[in-house]
Amino acid sequence: MFTVTPRPAPLPHARLAPASSVRSAHEGDAAALAELSRPFVLSGALRERPLPLYAARAAEFLVAVAPEGPLEGCVGLRVYPAGPGEDRGPAGVLYNFCVAGHRQGHGVGAGLLRAVLAMAHARSLGALFTATTGGGGLFLRYGFAPAAAGLAPPSWVESLDPRRNARILARPL
Template sequence: MITARPRPAPQQLSDTPHPISPPSPPVCSVRPARPRDATALAALSEPFVRSGALRARPFQIYAWHATDFLVAEAPDGSLAGCLALRVHPEPTRDGRVSGVLYNFCVAHGSQGSGLGAQLLTDALAEGSSRELDAVFTATTGSGRLFLHHGFAPVSSRRAPETWARSLDPRRGAKVLARVL
């Protein structure tokens, strides 16, 4: 008598694709920008300017004020994000020494990775180390990341006067502030 062993059933291919985890974004290091980063800062900002999320700035602003910026540098040396902090020379109406955050952008491929939160956290730490009382920003977006980091909507009258006057009312930006 011959005993046959049943063969295992052939594996069937599923029509349902298996979820594939997206690749992790490269680990970036946050550092102060250098004047030689001006071209990369302008290039990083350009898609956000085209979309209307950022105000257009001449290249000279990036060149003259590069040291205002913190940048997130990818392992290949490219910039994946930036955020500028300018200490305002004039106190606010209530006498606070303040700074203004501007030109905040994270490259499309790095969005959602926590890079923006890291840049903002580092900029707030820089503001504290410079003994600022408050930091202001203006956003045309939801401001969700700023709100999550302790910012609150305020009247532009509470911000440094020359900065508040420079805001374009046609953009409909919300002014947010955080006490440090």
């Protein structure tokens, strides 16, 4: 059973930057996903992932794209089925959420988060989880709250690097 109180308020009315659109990523986006993520990896905000992993998991990503084509942001959504005997439905984990520095503060992250929340609802996920080493302000504004690791998918929790001291946030759907 998954409980986080209080129940989140309706989603804020943030707008995606007018020059961007959101779409599903594809294998051909792997190099651009890695390049977009690189500054965040170097700062310690994201874990490093090899290019073949971006290619293999491209279908898990949504990307914000400028009209001329470069990626301006991305977020991965990995679905974890409930384990045997667990009294909950499948849960999702948001990962590798980043927005290019020059597009931060322009609604790109909010647009991606709204799109991934809609995708999670469409897939009938019971909850979303993420881990952040930062303040998590955007997640908190969209109804995420600190959560105990025991509520999250166990295999995902085991994959977290304890040296990163990340905070787990959750949002019921």
